[in-house]
Amino acid sequence: MHCGISAIDAICVFYLGYRHSGEKHTTAKEMLNFIREIKPEELKEIANRFGRILNMKNMAEYEERKIKMKEAQELLNNATKLLEKKSKLPSG
Secondary structure: OHHHHHHHHHHHHHHHOOOOOOOOOHHHHHHHHHOOOOOHHHHHHHHHHHHHHHHHHHHHHHOOOOOOHHHHHHHHHHHHHHHHHHHOOOOO
C-alpha cells in the first residue's frame, strides 16, 4: 500500500516539483489533475488505481475484517502498475 503512495509522490515530484505532505492521501490523488505532461486517460487510470489502493489501505487499517486473497491480489496488481509508471520516469 505504501509503495503506491510513494509512487504517486514520485510522479508528483517529477512533474509538479512537490508532493502531498498532509494526512489525507486523497489530496495526492487530486494533485494528479495538475499534471499536463501525461494524457488525461492515463492520469485517470493512475488516479483510479491509487484510489483503490487508498480504499484498501483504509479498510486494512481501520476495519476489523481481514483482507481477502482476491483483494490482496488486486492491491498488489494496482501497486505494481503504479510502480511501473514511476519506473518510467527519467532518472537524474
